[in-house]
Amino acid sequence: MTNSSIATPADSKAVLATGISAKINGETYHCEIHRSDLRHFERVFGPALYNLNRIRENGWDSELVRSVLEFSTGPRPKPEDTPETFQMMFMTSSTRRRGASSWIDDAFAANGPLRYAGLAGLILAAALAGVPPEDATFDDGEM
Numbered sequence: 001m002t003n004s005s006i007a008t009p010a011d012s013k014a015v016l017a018t019g020i021s022a023k024i025n026g027e028t029y030h031c032e033i034h035r036s037d038l039r040h041f042e043r044v045f046g047p048a049l050y051n052l053n054r055i056r057e058n059g060w061d062s063e064l065v066r067s068v069l070e071f072s073t074g075p076r077p078k079p080e081d082t083p084e085t086f087q088m089m090f091m092t093s094s095t096r097r098r099g100a101s102s103w104i105d106d107a108f109a110a111n112g113p114l115r116y117a118g119l120a121g122l123i124l125a126a127a128l129a130g131v132p133p134e135d136a137t138f139d140d141g142e143m
Helices: 033-047 048-056 062-073 083-092 094-111 114-128
Strands: 018-024 027-031 137-139
Touching: 018 048, 018 114, 027 062, 027 083, 033 048, 033 083, 033 114, 048 114, 062 083, 062 094, 094 114, 114 137
Parallel strands: 018 137
Antiparallel strands: 018 027
């Protein structure tokens, strides 16, 4: 985990991770939705808290899981990207989506999307509030 994925509170509370180290089909990915990028995520996929609750309440679908994995492992929005321009680029760029989706397609085919719903929830929880460092890992081979 890199220093950029550790939240450091001003007081003496425990340090929380904002990113997840995920081993998927034998490959390791750093999954993080940076807090400064939440507005871009939410413009494309809706409120992060709403999506987290959908996962927690078993109201998710494979597209939601795919979207969280794609966004959290893909290139970050550029500083000059507004949420609106990012939405336009994201929705019209098949290159961006297909590059991320090929390994997600493979993982879903090998293990089913249910195995990754918890990871998507963990990624959103880390972005919104942080998670204890010991919970900031995922391995699809350990389930």
